[in-house]
Amino acid sequence: MDQTMGKTTETSIEADPKLPVIWMTRDFAATPEQLFRAHTDPAVFARWAGPDAMNTRIERWDATTGGSWRYVTERDGEEYAFHGCFHEVRPDRIVQTFTFEGHPDGVALETLWFEDLGDGRTRLRAQSLVDSFKGRDAWLRSGMEVGVDQGYAKLDRMIADGTV
């Protein structure tokens, strides 16, 4: 994973040693407000999230505290759906649930923090908590880093060209 990651991004993806948690950290040349918008505006989110080859169609989206979301990604006619609810949406932190409908009983509790580094840079920290180490490790082995990597690279380009 480190080799793949190192080529194109500085995203850190780590398994917590004591908790069924995945940690991700990545810096962006954007303000916290821009990163917040990238994660809450459905038209923006759909353009960067996920691997390059996938198209994302938002089916439900209310990025407010107590709202919910669902989207479908598509590649070569194959569809993959995801849904969750927004526990809390505030400028410095988003807490939401996440289920891949291919494994409908699995649920992650995700927390995103937008940490202002100054000079127009922001650190995104993300924590994904599940209820078993087996489930956590299956996510890590699923190739998730490719989607993370390519998605954040798309977001970098959208920040650079003024889209976000």
Next chain:
Amino acid sequence: MDQTMGKTTETSIEADPKLPVIWMTRDFAATPEQLFRAHTDPAVFARWAGPDAMNTRIERWDATTGGSWRYVTERDGEEYAFHGCFHEVRPDRIVQTFTFEGHPDGVALETLWFEDLGDGRTRLRAQSLVDSFKGRDAWLRSGMEVGVDQGYAKLDRMIADGTV
């Protein structure tokens, strides 16, 4: 805790040894449909949830997949508020988030299962997952079992008298 619990209920409350999880199990003389209603109908829920001395006021309640909830409990003029979202609501399982607003950054992911035991009896299993053992153990030391115990005893009476 066992001594307090043993007096009036058979609720089992356990800390998972490996995960930041609290497990609760309790049997009711009710069908899965009755227990589902007790957890999704706001007028019913407000009557049994929490300690005897507290009154519960529902402020927001949409017990459907992607819905959300907020309630305020009151005792002697002191108010305590809680909120969350419903990740999934289906007849055999409810997944929701939970925050006590006195600790606004703390979030639990709660899963309830209604397991039909036959003969009009149902086992409620509840899993509460948080992101640290310290947070989990603080909940266990908070006196939560009193509210659980008294709440389920109220629900027993509402089942027995035909309210649920």
